[in-house]
Amino acid sequence: MPQYAALIYAADVDWSRPEFADVTKEYGAFGEAAAAVIRGGAALYPTGTATTVRVRGGKGGDVVTTDGPYAETKEALTGFYLLECADLDEAVKWAAQLPGAWDGAIEVRPVIDFGSQAG
Template sequence: MEYMILIYADEKIYSDMPQAQMAAMMEEYGRYTEELEAAGVLRGGSELAPVHTATTVRLRNGKVVSTDGPFAETKEQLGGYYLIDCANLDEALHWAAKVPSAKDGSIEVRPLVTHG
């Protein structure tokens, strides 16, 4: 079954982070990604551009309304994701707990819907 690992954190933490600390965290993400690949569960993933680059689209009364930024004001923003293929939710949660940003953010695990 495929699961999305959605990575949420306060972007301000990363923009204020010293360069050496950021480099260490990115190395940790590299090792995590390699571990997912070695286990054969990784299907995709990416870091997202900062939330100020987002555009939210709504359809209201038949008209498209777009707004700069995310759809809601929150303390944590979606910063990236991994798409993994696991035997069950327990295995997906195992991998989610290893996401480096789990230490200071939150990780949402959500199964993909399959049709047919």
């Protein structure tokens, strides 16, 4: 069965803070309701904790790191779920139930299964 990444774009805040406990409970409820299709996922700390990595000159080149995200935006990638669904329609139905969809956006993208292409 195909898998889909549900990428959550929401306010760039620290969701582990107590003032976001109500939203965290909503994600817990989603996790219980969607347990049959969830194959993984995680919440991410704010973009201020990110490190951007680039390799100058291609493979084997100089590794350059920068504190912070790749781009400054109002909404940031704050978490993701890996969903195993029959098709895109089912994945979209589950994504619409994510709290991030209510005041942000959920990007649903099919996952390439390189393991099944081995031969």
